Amino acid sequence: MHRPEGGHGLWDLPSLLDFARPSHAAWADVVRGAGITTLLGWIALTLNAPRALLPLTLGSVFTAIAETGQGREHPWRTMTWTTSWLTLATGFGAAVGENAPLAVLASGAMDLICASAATHHTRTAVTSLLTLVVFTIYVGYPGPMVSALHDMGLILLGRLLQTIGCAVVLACQ
Incomplete structure (x- = not known):
């Protein structure tokens, strides 16, 4: 029995090991986002504020993720909308988290809203x-x-600092 030409295995599927790195990846955006997030985490730990580490870095890295890549006609709008939704999700999740039945219903509603x-x-x-x-x-x-x-x-502060970093990098390009 001979091996198929186009792929690997029984179903002629390509292997995960055949991944080709995309040449259009936005590596500058990735490095900027990771650098600013790392700096914010380092500052939070240096100031002995480990409780601030998660929300500060979440706001920063999630804003960077949402803004990174192709189609960046309006990065500020993307960053602002992302942060708005992250902030609302934080408050809504914390508000319903104490009541388990309400949390389950709210989770279903949030799933529906996000999927839509x-x-x-x-x-x-x-x-x-x-x-x-x-x-x-x-x-x-x-x-x-x-x-x-x-x-x-x-979360808002992490977003603000990520947005300022994005503005500086775009201004220097």
Whole structure:
């Protein structure tokens, strides 16, 4: 029995090992996003504020992820919408997290909203996925609402610093 020409294995599927690195990848955006997020994490740990580490870096890295790549006609709008949804998901998840039946119903509603939004555009799909991740984190970690408000502010701060970094890099290009 001879091996098929186009692929590997019984079903003639390509191997995962045959991955070719895309030449159009936005490596400068990736390095900028990772660098700013790493710097924010380092600052939070240096200031002995480990509680600020997660929301600060989530706001920064998720904003960078949503903005990175092709089709960057309006990166500020993408960054702003992403942060708005991340912040709302944080507050909503924290607000319903104490009540398990309400949290299950809210999770279903949030899934429906995010899935519906994801059908509109690739960037919207990324933002919807990241919003669902943040919602899941905060609905699964019930705590006082004051803490959630603090985390919402830190997500906004992480986004702001990532946006400033993006503006500086784009201005230098």
